[in-house]
Amino acid sequence: MAQRFSAADVATHNKADNLYIIVDEDVYDLTKFQDEHPGGKKILQRVAGKDASKQFWKYHNESILKKYQKQLQVGSLDTKAAPPTPPPSPPKKDIVKPSAEPGAVAPQPTSAAAEEAEALDPYGDLIPYADPSWYQSYHSPYFNESHAALRDEVRQWVEEKIMPNVTEWDEARKVPDEIYKEMGDRGYLAGLLGMHYPTHLTDKRVASVAPEKWDLFHEMLVTDELSRAGSGGFVWSMIGGYGIGGPPLFKFGKKELVQRIGPAILSGEKRICLAITEPDAGSDVANLTCEAKLSEDGKHYIVNGEKKWITNGVWCDYFTTAVRTGGEGMNGVSVLLIEREAGGVSTRKMDCQGVWSSGTTYITFEDVKVPVENLIGKENQGFKVVMTNFNHERIGIIIQCLRFSRVCYEESMKYAHKRKTFGKRLIDHPVIRLKLAHMARQIEASYNWLENLIYQCQRMGEMEAMLKLGGAIASLKAQSTVTFEFCAREASQIFGGLSYSRGGQGAKVERLYRDVRAYAIPGGSEEIMLDLSIRQALRVHKVLGMKL
Numbered sequence: 159m160a161q162r163f164s165a166a167d168v169a170t171h172n173k174a175d176n177l178y179i180i181v182d183e184d185v186y187d188l189t190k191f192q193d194e195h196p197g198g199k200k201i202l203q204r205v206a207g208k209d210a211s212k213q214f215w216k217y218h219n220e221s222i223l224k225k226y227q228k229q230l231q232v233g234s235l236d237t238k239a240a241p242p243t244p245p246p247s248p249p250k251k252d253i254v255k256p257s258a259e260p261g262a263v264a265p266q267p268t269s270a271a272a273e274e275a276e277a278l279d280p281y282g283d284l285i286p287y288a289d290p291s292w293y294q295s296y297h298s299p300y301f302n303e304s305h306a307a308l309r310d311e312v313r314q315w316v317e318e319k320i321m322p323n324v325t326e327w328d329e330a331r332k333v334p335d336e337i338y339k340e341m342g343d344r345g346y347l348a349g350l351l352g353m354h355y356p357t358h359l360t361d362k363r364v365a366s367v368a369p370e371k372w373d374l375f376h377e378m379l380v381t382d383e384l385s386r387a388g389s390g391g392f393v394w395s396m397i398g399g400y401g402i403g404g405p406p407l408f409k410f411g412k413k414e415l416v417q418r419i420g421p422a423i424l425s426g427e428k429r430i431c432l433a434i435t436e437p438d439a440g441s442d443v444a445n446l447t448c449e450a451k452l453s454e455d456g457k458h459y460i461v462n463g464e465k466k467w468i469t470n471g472v473w474c475d476y477f478t479t480a481v482r483t484g485g486e487g488m489n490g491v492s493v494l495l496i497e498r499e500a501g502g503v504s505t506r507k508m509d510c511q512g513v514w515s516s517g518t519t520y521i522t523f524e525d526v527k528v529p530v531e532n533l534i535g536k537e538n539q540g541f542k543v544v545m546t547n548f549n550h551e552r553i554g555i556i557i558q559c560l561r562f563s564r565v566c567y568e569e570s571m572k573y574a575h576k577r578k579t580f581g582k583r584l585i586d587h588p589v590i591r592l593k594l595a596h597m598a599r600q601i602e603a604s605y606n607w608l609e610n611l612i613y614q615c616q617r618m619g620e621m622e623a624m625l626k627l628g629g630a631i632a633s634l635k636a637q638s639t640v641t642f643e644f645c646a647r648e649a650s651q652i653f654g655g656l657s658y659s660r661g662g663q664g665a666k667v668e669r670l671y672r673d674v675r676a677y678a679i680p681g682g683s684e685e686i687m688l689d690l691s692i693r694q695a696l697r698v699h700k701v702l703g704m705k706l
């Protein structure tokens with residue numbers, strides 16, 4: 159913003175019909191805006207022509223300035239230092255041109271050298287526990303410069319494009335289509351499949367990480383940084399359907415099918431979701447009833463049935479669908495890729511407590527003709543496909559829950575430093591510090607287990623991970639949803655009324671509080687997860703030679 163003002167200049171704009179204010183040495187013209195100011199115009203008129211920084215920060219957080227700056231800022235004070243000229247950007251070491259190498263490549267193990275590396279430079283606001291410790295100059299065996307570069311790339315995008323708008327999108331119950339498309343263009347969708355980066359199916363690339371360096375920690379970082387927007391609806395709108403509907407297709411779909419529909423899915427032009435849950439069969443996958451009967455000529459399955467609570471369903475072109483092709487129980491279940499354009503697919507948006515912009519959907523399939531080539535995996539062996547998918551889905555839920563917990567904690571910590579009650583800042587009350595301490599200890603303990611499990615996933619094959627890690631991942635899923643619920647509640651107590659009304663300073667906390675159940679129930683409810691965690695661990699350790 160080129161124009162420079164002296165404080166005396168600004169002081170002359172001190173009337174209702176000529177109203178300037180100063181915030182942090184920047185000058186804003188609020189003459190027109192005052193009528194639409196949600197806090198009222200009188201309050202602005204009282205600070206007309208003055209430095210209103212203190213009042214501004216009392217009632218708003220950073221996203222307001224980001225959102226309105228372009229529209230309202232007319233210049234800066236002449237006392238403000240000119241913005242530093244950015245240093246010439248260093249050559250990007252990691253960018254590698256597309257190499258079209260088909261076939262499966264195991265994710266790269268973290269090198270031993272990385273384990274001995276120095277801690278990375280501090281990053282972010284450095285509020286203790288508001289980011290993982292490796293952001294804050296602590297050592298880590300898992301992360302290197304390529305992770306740091308990706309973290310910065312995604313964070314910049316989220317802060318500039320997502321955060322200022324996420325409340326509006328949530329209220330409108332829809333994230334604009336171009337944002338999803340951008341997820342494809344930036345190469346993030348292709349990197350979120352829990353497998354090697356599929357260079358043979360897309361020319362999209364992640365700017366800061368070469369595809370052959372892509373590993374599960376990069377994948378984790380994309381989800382983690384997206385979750386800083388503090389909206390389950392936003393994150394699910396981007397990766398909720400894709401992250402669970404895509405992997406079965408790309409891992410177990412027939413080559414021709416993957417090559418026909420895969421590229422447009424990876425680029426974000428077409429959308430895919432996972433349709434398993436039914437009005438009558440939730441976590442109990444073995445009992446689903448949506449049926450697929452083979453046609454007489456053996457060329458098609460004819461699908462009839464209903465699916466419920468399907469994330470992104472209303473916007474999807476493809477449905478990775480669990481159907482009954484055989485007898486009762488898990489040995490009669492198959493997975494089919496259903497295409498909307500086949501006809502007979504109806505989708506209706508459901509009204510839910512949380513994750514408003516995620517498009518929770520009720521689906522009916524009526525005599526849908528699905529070519530047998532769209533079978534994913536083998537007939538009647540779909541249960542295995544569904545089960546293998548669960549680890550990836552649950553890890554996604556864990557990453558989101560733990561970042562949302564951090565968001566609740568971070569928002570609370572910031573607010574506790576500005577809000578005063580009974581003559582003291584909230585942070586100076588021991589009872590508030592106790593709340594923050596209980597939030598932080600649960601977040602950190604859970605997150606450290608998450609890093610360890612991701613490392614294990616990276617070192618093991620898909621089948622070994624499913625058997626050996628299924629119990630621990632289920633347990634951590636329950637641990638992270640309990641942590642999220644706790645942090646949302648405590649943050650809400652700290653924010654008081656501001657987290658009871660929607661929007662404003664408490665917006666993230668109010669929204670996340672509403673989103674809690676969307677994490678505690680699907681993907682395996684807490685009760686089922688905890689029971690499974692012990693059953694599965696005992697089963698595995700019996701094989702390992704457990705002595706009781």
Ligand code: HEM
Binds near residue numbers: 205219223661663
């Ligand atoms: C650049 C100037 C400003 C902009 C763009 C702005 C924008 C907004 C917005 C969007 C809200 C709705 C709540 C939210 O989303 O956070 C709001 C609320 C409010 N604003 Fe401002 N505002 C500005 C300056 C000020 C100043 C200087 C004051 C005080 C002197 C003020 C006092 C308030 C109050 C009291 C509320 C209501 C807070 C609540 O509901 O708890 N605003 N403002």
